[in-house]
Amino acid sequence: MSETPALKGPQKAAILMLTIGEEHAAKLFARMHEDEIRDLSHAMAQLGTIPAELVEAVCEEFAANLGQAGRLIGSFETTERLLLKTLPKERVAQIMEEIRGPAGRTMWDKLGNVSETVLANYLKNEYPQTVAVVLTKVKPDHAARVLALLPDGFAMEVVMRMLRMENVQKEALEGVERTLKMEFMSNLARTQRRDAHELMAEIFNSLDRQAEARIMGALEERNREAAERIRSLMFTFDDLKRLDAQGVQTLLRGVEKERLTLALKGAGEEMRELFFRNMTERAAKLLRDDIAALGPVRLRDVDEAQAAIVAAAKELAAQGQIQLSEGSNDQFVE
Template sequence: MQTVELNAGIEHAAILLLSMGEEAAANVLKQLDREQVRQLTMAMASLPALKNDEVSQVYGRFFNDFKSESGISGASRAYLERTLNKALGRSLSQPLLNSIYGDTLKQNLQSLQWLEPAKIAELISSEHPQMQAVFLAYLDPEIASEVLMRLPEDSMDDLLYRVANLSEIHPSMMEEVQVLINRFLDQPTHQNSTPIDGTDQATAIINRLQPAQSMKVLKGLKEHDPELVERLESKMYNFSILEQQSEETLERLIQDIDQDTLAIALKGASPELMDKVFATMPKRAAQYLREAIEGKGRVRISAVEEARKEMVALLRQLSESGDVELQLFSEPVME
């Protein structure tokens, strides 16, 4: 089979492979390069149920004596796994399957975001907390935070603990996830585990909660796992959030921070942050700060990081005392 022919009729090729059985299909796949195998496998996994006349049209291109047979459905994960293991070996087939089914899982779950958060919360409210955590992990943080707020308040810390500790999702749970999705979506498929950074998602969700709720959740999480809270807070309160602060907040921070510490912290900072900082200062003071930064010359990275931590710690202190309004994520504003 030529590459051009395969690309032009990838779906037809997938139908043929599905109908010829695992052994024969594996022998065909052995003759193809990696990209062709990837395309064919994705096509085999996503084929809908086919009618006899559709299958007959495909076979008519290859065999004049083809006789119609029962319709062919998309390949199950088990079929593809056995076939690819024979063609490529397990070490090569598993990453390919993870990619295909992991991407499908993400697409199916993200399609739920067209539903009202209240509907999603209703969908998962009676499920095991680990299942609820999987849904929260794959939803957009905006939607996930709204769903979380519609679940029992006393379960928030436990759910976010589970989200933050997700590293992969077991195939057995994938089937259960799909059953729930199928209640709202007509997209049946089988899934495989897929990697996910739960701490990033948990941080994004917490940042979008009301301040009192986020503090309560962090307190609850700290009882479960103090080290986890440290990781979450290091992502919530990092130097990059200074770019999201208002001019009033930055102005107060710059007034209170030691100027030598400020000059060190701004070493290597982004042009956007530098511009925002200078914009809060009188021209003469801004010029002095520029000269102080340049006058520092080469500074150890550890010293810069320490100065930045001190600056962020002061920002948190000012926020907790109510002196400034802390913005933890980029939010649209109206003039």
């Protein structure tokens, strides 16, 4: 059999597609992912004139590989068809969504659909030059949000490289793209699946107390195990007592005084003391006076204020500024 060492995979595939003719090629294209179509089309457009002996060698190699035991061609479509024979359609759709990762035609489109927090947490461990390349390829507003979440010194290194950046060589760009696809996107796809109980815990966190008690009570009657699992995953205002002193102080800097006053109006003395002891003596006295002067307040208003503070704490935790200890009463020591 003739050898085809000078050809890469996409080039061999492009030759085969041209060899089988438009009708058969169209059927194969219909079964391919958009990224595969793009890569294959690019290879086809760059082929030029192919000698007959090289075409024959590619066809022989393909036939030989196809005939070898254990040599199979896998794709998104073949995987999906196989899963549909054994799993419900909804479950297959969920699995395929996880495998494919964020939506988008190209790698850079996909990155644009990744939250800035997740992307920043990954990029902060990369070389500044790599981060600069990535931020020049995504949309400016998304790049701005990512840049704002990077450590200050590191962000400045990235900015300086972006300012000095000229046209990135194709090979370097493809290298960055391959790394993102192999490391970041594959890991993201594996971690994107969300447990249903975690989602319900977030929903319960947003309910007011009366609605939460009513629905949780009904769920306990129907499925006590699920109710206990959801309750263990919920993070409420009272759980803020698991913050260390530095975490409480960081949270206080980002919370409006009026909202804190309203939230503590409906809180127990232990929760109030948590905030008081992390304030100056004068600020704590003023806050006590404001709470006392507030008079009767609606429970719903208190719930909304406490929920807003919990949401602020979670956002700070996502940014790495504080640590939330869920599921235990342990405190952290820096």
